[in-house]
Amino acid sequence: MIKDKYKSILVKMGIILIVVLILMIYFFYEPVRSVVNLILISFIIAYAIKPLRNYLCDKFKISKRISSLIIILLSLGIFTTIIYFIVPTIIYESGNFGVMLDNIELYLMNMANKFNLSDLSLFETAYIQINEKMNLFLASLSGNLIDNIASILENLVGFAIVPVVAYYFLADGELIYNKMLLIFPTDKRILIRKINSNIDKVLSRYIVSQLLLSAIIGILTFIMLLVLGIKLPLILAILNAIANIIPYFGPIIGGAPIVFIALLQSPTKAILALIGAFLIQQIEGDLLAPKITGVCINFHPIIIIILLILGGKIGGVAGMILAVPILVIVKVIYDDINYYLF
Structure with a gap:
């Protein structure tokens, strides 16, 4: 013992x-x-x-x-x-x-x-x-x-x-x-297969759900920009869709260029764009994300924020995008090893 x-x-x-x-x-x-x-x-x-x-x-x-x-x-x-x-x-x-x-x-x-x-x-x-x-x-x-x-x-x-x-x-x-x-040794390959299967389930669900949410955000943003008559609607919509993959910081990273370009046209458009971007994020956070994402990841916000900051310092936007998937993989590996071996 x-x-x-x-x-x-x-x-x-x-x-x-x-x-x-x-x-x-x-x-x-x-x-x-x-x-x-x-x-x-x-x-x-x-x-x-x-x-x-x-x-x-x-x-x-x-x-x-x-x-x-x-x-x-x-x-x-x-x-x-x-x-x-x-x-x-x-x-x-x-x-x-x-x-x-x-x-x-x-x-x-x-x-x-x-x-x-x-x-x-x-x-x-x-x-x-x-x-x-x-x-x-x-x-x-x-x-x-x-x-x-x-x-x-x-x-x-x-x-x-x-x-x-x-x-x-x-x-x-x-x-x-x-x-x-x-x-790996023969007796450990079954464990590796189980871990890989769990990673596949959690990670694929997370990636597909995030991409689907980003696509919806991009479409809504594009429609909003066309309605408001803001220039570069396709570029700004794509940037906002990509930034939306990043938790917490994504709306700021994606929304800032929209407000800036709108401000170059007129402050009134900038205010309307800010309100529109906020409403889109509310729709995503309150209506779409709970139905599409479900419970894919379960981390405290502080952990994710710290990891995003580290990812941003190390790899820029790419580091921030990859931070959560890496955390998901590490957590699944740790949980499975802890469950199956101990």
Whole structure:
């Protein structure tokens, strides 16, 4: 009895030590972190579109490799089409940025005169400061143009690997999994299969539900922006949909660009956009999320917030998106080992 107790403690300490070691390597060694992030993103994409692959396999009686290739090519086609329409719009609207700032100044001056405000220095100072900061920002972008282009190309090369890795996860996922099982002793493979099955259930439910919620948020945001006549509706809707994957911080990250672009058109539109974004988040939080997500994860908000901050510091937006799925995997592994072994 005492030996079993000590054995349990040693195994738990060993698991914690291994997890801490893996996290330290991930956090402090950038090349490893970059590779792991790309693999995780590929894994999540493969997980999200796996139901479509299964549907094609069952409906048309084709192999996993062919159905996986079809889905990846369709996804790339959709992504390329979106980029094709978004980039020219961004370039065009960036040329009107100065005009938009002048419109804000004119609006503020008109409001000050309307309410008989004799001292306009506050408005003038605020506008001058905003204008100076934007000029410095644009000058910095142009000054570091070569570095920025090199960084973008480097990221594009990295993300070009994602669809390839996602394809192999889709086409050969079970083969990869069976090969990895050979690493473990025979008597532990049943446990590994149980853990993998539980991870698959929880993680797939979480990923699919989050993607569905994000799609709904994106559609509602797009409709709201069209109704309000705010520029860049497709881009802002996509950004808000992606940001919505991040708990707690997502609405702020996705809503800030919407309000900012609306403010460049008119403060009235900015207020309406803020109200609209708030209502959409209320619909998502109170009506949609409980029905779609259910009880996928059960963590205290403080734990998730701390993890999101760490993820943001380490991997930026990608780190924040991956933080919760990683936490889900770690929790399932810990709970299953604790249940089956002890």
